[in-house]
Amino acid sequence: MLPFMHMLRRAGLVKRILATRRQYSSRFGYEHSRCLVFSNFGQPEKVLKLHSYSIPPPYDDIINVRFIASPINPADINQIEGVYPEKPEFTLGLGTGEKSAVPGNEGLVEIVSCGSRVNPSIRPGQWAIMSGPNFGTWRTYAQAKESNLIIIPDREGISPLQAATVSVNPSTAYCMLKYFAGLGSGDYFIQNAANSGVGRSAIQIGRLWGFKSINIVRDRPDIDRLKEELRLLGGTEVITETEAKDRRYMAKITEGRSIKLALNCVGGESATNLARILGHNGHLITYGAMSKSPFSVPASALIFKNIHCHGFWISAWSKRNEAAKSQMIRDILSWVRDGEFTDIPYEITKWSGDTELETLMEPVKRGISEYSGRKGIFLMDED
Ligand SMILES: NC(=O)c1ccc[n+]([C@@H]2O[C@H](COP(=O)([O-])OP(=O)(O)OC[C@H]3O[C@@H](n4cnc5c(N)ncnc54)[C@H](OP(=O)(O)O)[C@@H]3O)[C@@H](O)[C@H]2O)c1
Missing domain, CATH: 3.40.50.720 (NAD(P)-binding Rossmann-like Domain)
Incomplete structure (x- = not known):
């Protein structure tokens, strides 16, 4: 065995095999998701917590996605406060002690891996936005179904922030x-x-x-x-x-x-x-x-x-007009691509593996207080 390993090492193969394995485990194995969660409605600074959980490899029609950017809209704050008509589903599926939900309705994801029954036109590396509200976008990884996503067919010339903020x-x-x-x-x-x-x-x-x-x-x-x-x-x-x-x-x-x-x-x-x-x-x-x-x-x-x-x-409107919504997203993104539609001013909060709750709460609190003139947005690091 040892001489064999030695031969592989000399050929630089061990490094390549290990690299492939690392890629295998992050692309097709368990993903570690970090998310904000809440179990009761109330003021965001009182009810939001930071939570981590594992996401298994996808099966059947499940798609594993990585969040790239998630905006903080006034409606997200109202939803946490419990004064918004759309309520998120509180679940034990996130591994929290009590039933909880992830806030955030709008976001951009990258497809990471797909179960065996997912439509083959959906492929790792593609970008998608949420097709409707209540997905829970303030997190780093999630599992979705095709019906939750609108695939962005051509991302050339579109920044992650522009794609993440198109649907609201x-x-x-x-x-x-x-x-x-x-x-x-x-x-x-x-x-x-x-x-x-x-x-x-x-x-x-x-x-x-x-x-x-x-x-x-x-x-x-x-x-x-x-x-x-x-x-x-x-x-x-x-x-x-x-x-x-x-x-x-x-x-x-x-x-x-x-x-x-x-x-x-x-x-x-x-x-x-x-x-x-x-x-x-x-x-x-x-x-x-x-x-x-x-x-x-x-x-x-x-x-x-x-x-x-x-x-x-x-x-x-989006629930009643799925086809018109897809066409509208294509229209808006084509204006963005052609430089005819300018970004709104953003205030970016970077979200990486070790970002603390206090840092994530800053743009959320700004969303409640006086308007800062900039849209708060979480930008997730790929880790
Ligand atoms: N119905 C829908 O489908 C829908 C969709 C998207 C958004 N919305 C709603 O539209 C509103 C704006 O959303 P957005 O994302 O565009 O917000 P945004 O970019 O955060 O801007 C907030 C705006 O509200 C103004 N404002 C804040 N507090 C105010 C007050 N007390 N009196 C008067 N104006 C005030 C701000 O003006 P200053 O610069 O002067 O502070 C700013 O122009 C929110 O209520 C949101 O929930 C509704």
Whole structure:
């Protein structure tokens, strides 16, 4: 045996066999997953814990995936708090003492290995995003089924952060602009929280489809910089909430234009004001409630202008429109690839094998407090 090993070593083969074995055990053997978990709803800093568990090799229709990037969206925080209508499934399957769930709804994964009955078009190395909510994306590895994933067919020219954030914010903006008011080239829409992830996406998609936009943001010390930034994205007008409430100022901005669509992320007075600004037969779509305040719609806007009020929720729309969702993701990624759709500003938190709970909690806490101007996102190291 020894002379045989000696011969192999001399030929450099032992190193190669060991390297192949290491690859075998990480690609096809057990994966070690680290995740954030919670067992009760509550404030994230009180209920989230860091947990590790092993993932066995895939069998049948199971696919083992490695997370590359997972965003931290306002809805993820609301879900942990228990105030979001979609609730995750609490399970003992993660090996925690009490039933628990992994937070996070959006994310980008790499296919690591596939069970024997998985569709052969799905192959290790491909990228995929989650097909729907509630997967639990704040972790490093997981097991999925084909129905949980939308494969990204061509990742050339797309960064992991762009792919990881495509299915919530840009998709919401895309649907609201496309499906409600029948906007055509040159038509105007108006929106509040225009500097949000959804707002920035709406500006850019609107520009690509030939729509004009009036973009409202909250006042701040560096307002001129923000106004310029949003104009460069394609915003036609960028104004503050104070300016939007000034009727004379708004009369000048909207002179000769009928605003057909308003996108409401805020609620409260800001939303009431959108209803006032909307033109005849306009549509007010509420998709967020950042101020946490209800809003009233002036009776005159309903009676004399016949405005229509709707809500939009991307989770519900995605469940009913699988084929349209895949097409929408392809459209948005093709704009990204062509350099026509710019990233939202990100705040990256690196997640490697030894990252502590405190580090992972920083972007989560920022997501609850004042908006930092950047989308928090976990970027996982390959270990
Ligand atoms: N319905 C759906 O399908 C859907 C899909 C995606 C997102 N959403 C919702 O849309 C909202 C925005 O999400 P996002 O990911 O785009 O958020 P984001 O990028 O984190 O931006 C948050 C925005 O909210 C504004 N904001 C924060 N607190 C506010 C307050 N108290 N009053 C007024 N404005 C406030 C911020 O303005 P400042 O810069 O002035 O702080 C910023 O423009 C969230 O409520 C989210 O849940 C809904």
